[in-house]
Amino acid sequence: MKGRPELYTSYGQDMAFLNTRPKRAWSGGLLVIALLMPFLITDDLLQLLATGFVAAIGAIGLNIVTGYAGQVSLGHAFFLAIGAYTAAALSGPETGRVIGFGITSLPVWLLASGLVAALFGVLVAPVAVRLRGLYLAIVTLGLVFLGEHVFREWTSLTGGPGVGRPAAIPELFGVRLDQDNSVLTAAQMLYLLMFVLLVIFGVLARNLVRSRVGRAFAAVRDRDLAASVIGVDLTRYKVLAFAVSSFYAGVAGALLFVVNGFFDPGSFNLLLSVQYIAMVLIGGAGTISGAVMGALFITLLPRITRELPAVLPFISGDATGVVTVFQVEAVLYGVLIIVFLIVEPRGLFGIWVRVRNYWRTWPFSY
Amino acid sequence: MDEFLQSLIRGLGTGSIYSLLALGFVIIYKSTQVISFAQPAFMLAGAVLVSYLSPAVSFVGAVVVAAVVIAVLALGVERAVLRPMVGKPVFVVAIITIGVDVVVRVVTNAFIGLDVRQVGDPWGLNTVSFLGAEVQERYLVMIATTAVVTALLFLFFRYSRIGLAMRAVAYDQEVALAQGVSVGSVFALSWALAGGLAALAGVFVATGAGVDQQLWIVALKALPAIIIGGLESLGGAVVGGLTVGVVESLFGTYQNDFAPWLGPNFGLVAPYALMLLVLLVRPYGLFGKREVERL
Numbered sequence: 272m273k274g275r276p277e278l279y280t281s282y283g284q285d286m287a288f289l290n291t292r293p294k295r296a297w298s299g300g301l302l303v304i305a306l307l308m309p310f311l312i313t314d315d316l317l318q319l320l321a322t323g324f325v326a327a328i329g330a331i332g333l334n335i336v337t338g339y340a341g342q343v344s345l346g347h348a349f350f351l352a353i354g355a356y357t358a359a360a361l362s363g364p365e366t367g368r369v370i371g372f373g374i375t376s377l378p379v380w381l382l383a384s385g386l387v388a389a390l391f392g393v394l395v396a397p398v399a400v401r402l403r404g405l406y407l408a409i410v411t412l413g414l415v416f417l418g419e420h421v422f423r424e425w426t427s428l429t430g431g432p433g434v435g436r437p438a439a440i441p442e443l444f445g446v447r448l449d450q451d452n453s454v455l456t457a458a459q460m461l462y463l464l465m466f467v468l469l470v471i472f473g474v475l476a477r478n479l480v481r482s483r484v485g486r487a488f489a490a491v492r493d494r495d496l497a498a499s500v501i502g503v504d505l506t507r508y509k510v511l512a513f514a515v516s517s518f519y520a521g522v523a524g525a526l527l528f529v530v531n532g533f534f535d536p537g538s539f540n541l542l543l544s545v546q547y548i549a550m551v552l553i554g555g556a557g558t559i560s561g562a563v564m565g566a567l568f569i570t571l572l573p574r575i576t577r578e579l580p581a582v583l584p585f586i587s588g589d590a591t592g593v594v595t596v597f598q599v600e601a602v603l604y605g606v607l608i609i610v611f612l613i614v615e616p617r618g619l620f621g622i623w624v625r626v627r628n629y630w631r632t633w634p635f636s637y
Numbered sequence: 638m639d640e641f642l643q644s645l646i647r648g649l650g651t652g653s654i655y656s657l658l659a660l661g662f663v664i665i666y667k668s669t670q671v672i673s674f675a676q677p678a679f680m681l682a683g684a685v686l687v688s689y690l691s692p693a694v695s696f697v698g699a700v701v702v703a704a705v706v707i708a709v710l711a712l713g714v715e716r717a718v719l720r721p722m723v724g725k726p727v728f729v730v731a732i733i734t735i736g737v738d739v740v741v742r743v744v745t746n747a748f749i750g751l752d753v754r755q756v757g758d759p760w761g762l763n764t765v766s767f768l769g770a771e772v773q774e775r776y777l778v779m780i781a782t783t784a785v786v787t788a789l790l791f792l793f794f795r796y797s798r799i800g801l802a803m804r805a806v807a808y809d810q811e812v813a814l815a816q817g818v819s820v821g822s823v824f825a826l827s828w829a830l831a832g833g834l835a836a837l838a839g840v841f842v843a844t845g846a847g848v849d850q851q852l853w854i855v856a857l858k859a860l861p862a863i864i865i866g867g868l869e870s871l872g873g874a875v876v877g878g879l880t881v882g883v884v885e886s887l888f889g890t891y892q893n894d895f896a897p898w899l900g901p902n903f904g905l906v907a908p909y910a911l912m913l914l915v916l917l918v919r920p921y922g923l924f925g926k927r928e929v930e931r932l
Binding site: 343401402405410413417420423425496552598605609612613 | 729860902920
């Protein structure tokens with residue numbers, strides 16, 4: 272009896288973090304591959320992947336509030352911005368142009384930016400508790416516009432539109448992670464940092480959603496009235512969902528521009544919010560691994576389309592020509608959203624599930 | 638006083654643009670329970686189409702042709718992309734319309750290029766004396782046109798057979814279906830109406846300033862308008878649109894004097910702040926229906 276992979280004799284086994292043997296094998300394998308990556312591929316690809324990992328942290332956050340708790344938020348860009356500016360202001364040096372406090376220790380500003388963003392999430396939540404569905408979506412959208420205005424005008428914090436300010440300075444145990452040293456390059460260190468953080472936050476989120484809180488979120492999502500009848504405190508869990516989601520967004524925002532080193536207030540617009548929504552939906556709403564897949568997919572998409580002109584000669588690689596690669600990228604983005612939602616509503620995660628189920632019963636998969 | 642009247646007229650003028658867009662949003666919402674984020678793209682496409690057509694068939698002719706063409710385009714989009722999604726969660730459908738918006742906008746941008754295109758309207762920035770204040774002609778035209786369009790829409794919904802069918806579908810889709818209303822064609826028609834209204838609004842936005850790639854952002858101002866008015870109310874859409882326009886314009890004129898700490902150009906985001914305030918008091922907008930739920 273012991274050796275049977277899907278024999279569960281307790282709820283604990285069923286709800287376990289990695290509850291099947293293949294899951295354990297796959298996760299271990301992916302972990303090893305990801306840790307070996309920095310020594311196998313070039314630095315520019317590493318930077319792209321590092322950005323993808325940060326985006327994944329943000330997407331997990333959005334997935335908690337939208338995918339698990341069912342509260343549609345188009346305001347993710349606003350919370351990302353809060354995190355980014357908290358981190359940049361805390362860690363940056365005080366110059367005449369922008370404020371800064373010079374606390375470069377990474378754990379300090381990372382935690383602070385998450386907490387400040389979570390605070391804003393809690394402030395927004397009372398409005399959200401009263402609203403439902405598309406009303407909420409549009410209100411959170413309004414938040415992005417109001418935020419954009421504040422960040423545009425508050426130049427001593429943000430450096431002003433078109434100019435911007437340096438991103439947060441990542442320093443861990445006295446080592447600057449954004450500068451090459453004798454052992455590793457900056458790209459390798461940032462890649463490893465982002466990967467470790469993604470694993471930490473991914474595991475935390477996974478643990479949250481398989482707990483009592485996560486089940487309450489799912490109940491609120493599926494039917495909030497029914498949830499409140501069986502004793503789920505709606506206000507409490509909606510506020511909690513917004514707070515956790517904003518915390519993740521704050522952390523992601525703080526790290527998002529570390530790889531590039533510079534950012535300006537124009538980055539936090541509606542498009543960014545839509546990108547995160549697309550990550551969640553293309554990856555698969557209501558799954559942690561889906562959010563990671565979606566984030567990596569959306570981040571790598573521009574790079575993939577950039578390779579297209581070599582394969583399809585009618586697409587031109589620069590801004591001239593009938594069909595440019597930039598147009599293809601934008602159209603592809605829209606088309607992918609449409610196609611995924613119509614054909615595979617469970618997203619990349621759903622495709623993975625189908626592939627898995629095919630091979631699980633192979634050769635009897637009919 | 639002149640300054641006040643001028644900014645009021647300006648606000649009502651831009652507000653009537655928002656009203657046209659908001660009417661489109663609400664018509665789609667009422668029949669399909671979806672907010673169509675594709676409206677900005679249809680608005681842009683309408684303005685661009687007019688800028689190409691007006692040298693050939695005169696400005697008014699171009700507006701009519703563009704409104705019809707965009708209506709047909711919107712109808713096609715509904716048939717091809719939205720119809721397969723009937724019965725899916727509204728949020729998912731709303732996100733699909735964002736995808737539609739991106740695609741239509743990229744294609745339209747290719748026709749705009751980098752320069753500003755003129756729609757060839759007869760008003761430009763000419764002013765006329767109105768109640769003792771110099772106001773731009775185009776704002777008066779916008780107000781008048783919106784009034785006529787709103788009246789026609791009201792008559793259409795109130796007295797025509799199809800309008801009755803649309804109201805029936807808005808009330809209850811299944812019952813309407815059982816009574817022999819073709820719910821599918823109501824969906825298609827409401828998208829077509831919204832597309833036509835968006836095209837008209839796009840032309841008005843482009844009068845005076847011309848069409849460029851950033852024009853679509855204006856359409857997002859209609860979102861606070863529909864929320865303030867209430868998602869289910871056509872009258873609310875008009876009121877909301879005008880309110881947003883006037884608030885925006887008055888803030889633009891006076892905010893530097895009484896609240897400079899809000900920062901310049903706060904007028905542009907004032908509608909969103911107003912929306913938050915209205916929702917804190919009335920979660921379903923001014924004229925929206927309070928949802929009654931049962932388990």
